[in-house]
Amino acid sequence: MDLSLQIDTLESIDEKTFATKYLHPQKPFIIKGLVKQTSANGKWNLQYIKDKLGKVEVDVYDNKVKTNTAYTHGDLKMPFSDFVDIISKDEPTSYRLFLFDGFQHAPDLRNEFPCPNFFNGVLGKIGFMFFGGKSTKVRMHFDTDMSNVLLTQFEGKKRVVLFEPKYNDLLYRTPLNTFSIADIDNPDYEKFPGLKYVKGYDVMLEHGDSLFMPSGYWHYITYQEGGFGVSYRKIARSISLKYQGIANLTYRLWIDKFMTATFNSRWINYKTKIAYERANKAIKVIEERQVLNVIQNNTSVVNSINEAA
Secondary structure, eight states, X not given: OEEEEOOEEESOOOHHHIIIIIITTTOOEEEEOTGGGSTTTTTOSHHHHHHHHTTOEEEEEETTSOOSSOOOSOSEEEEHHHHHHHHTSSSOOOEEEEEEOHHHHOTHHHHHSOOOGGGOSTTTTOEEEEEEXXXXXXXXXXXXXXXXXXXXXXXSOEEEEEEOGGGTTTTTBOTTOSBBOSOSSSOOTTTOGGGGGOEEEEEEEXXXXXXXXXXXXXXXXXXXXXXXXXXXXXXXXXXXXXXXXXXXXXXXXXXXXXXXHHHTHHHHHHHHHHHHHHHHHHHHHHHHHHHHHHHHHHHHHHHXXXXXX
16 A cells, blocks of 8 residues: 655645646645634634534544444444533543534534635535544544535644545445455455555644545545544536545435345445455456556567667
8 A cells, every 4th residue: 555645735726726637637635724814723623613513413424343334323322511521621532523514503603714705606605624533533434415515624634545436446445335344444354355456645634624535536534633523515527526425425325324224234235245246356357457567668678689689
């Protein structure tokens, strides 16, 4: 697994540059300083958001509760203020909160940090908040709706590992789902040999950093410190990606949940088997291509020697 790809880091961007250099070619980048252009600058932190939303009851997810399907509801409920108190401590926690529509409960927050002009679109009014404590992890996945995502980090540092959608099979994606069964932190190349052939980005987001993740990009997140971010979304460009997003949301994930609830380990084992079969097939294609390249290179060398003779 190669995480040495370099991501573009920008100070500013306009709509035309975004469209031509990043949105159309589906290339990720980091932009610094978006927060400075808004009234959230110097104001937004965990305490401020707690003061705004403290009484709201939220669905909290516990990473200790293992699941073999996509999430649909939290593992426990608590006041938002209690949740913030937990993740604010300088100690590891398995609790996190994601896709939280804080703007619904405090609309003025949207005015303080609106969707940037270059990214605005049909979904520009919808901003989701993501919270986690120290060492909280988000398993390797891509977003089910296949939207482009602009994630802005506020308090706390966050590590994000990114892979292109072309590595779906090599990352051991399970059928009808959007997550990987491979361990990215401790890659086992004997158990998951496909990981040897993937290349990705390893970036650290700090306060004020905004990360553009194109449609279908895999991302694995680790909260280095307790903190939060806000994401805005932009509908996928191609008809194919739009269809995939609709299919994921309307029937694929629900079929997977039904099959898991009905057949449990039998269905999980079947999905795992398919994931391995797809990865092995992708590996075979890569290895055959490598052999062909060697043969072609050797042939070129022989031809050059013969011509020189």
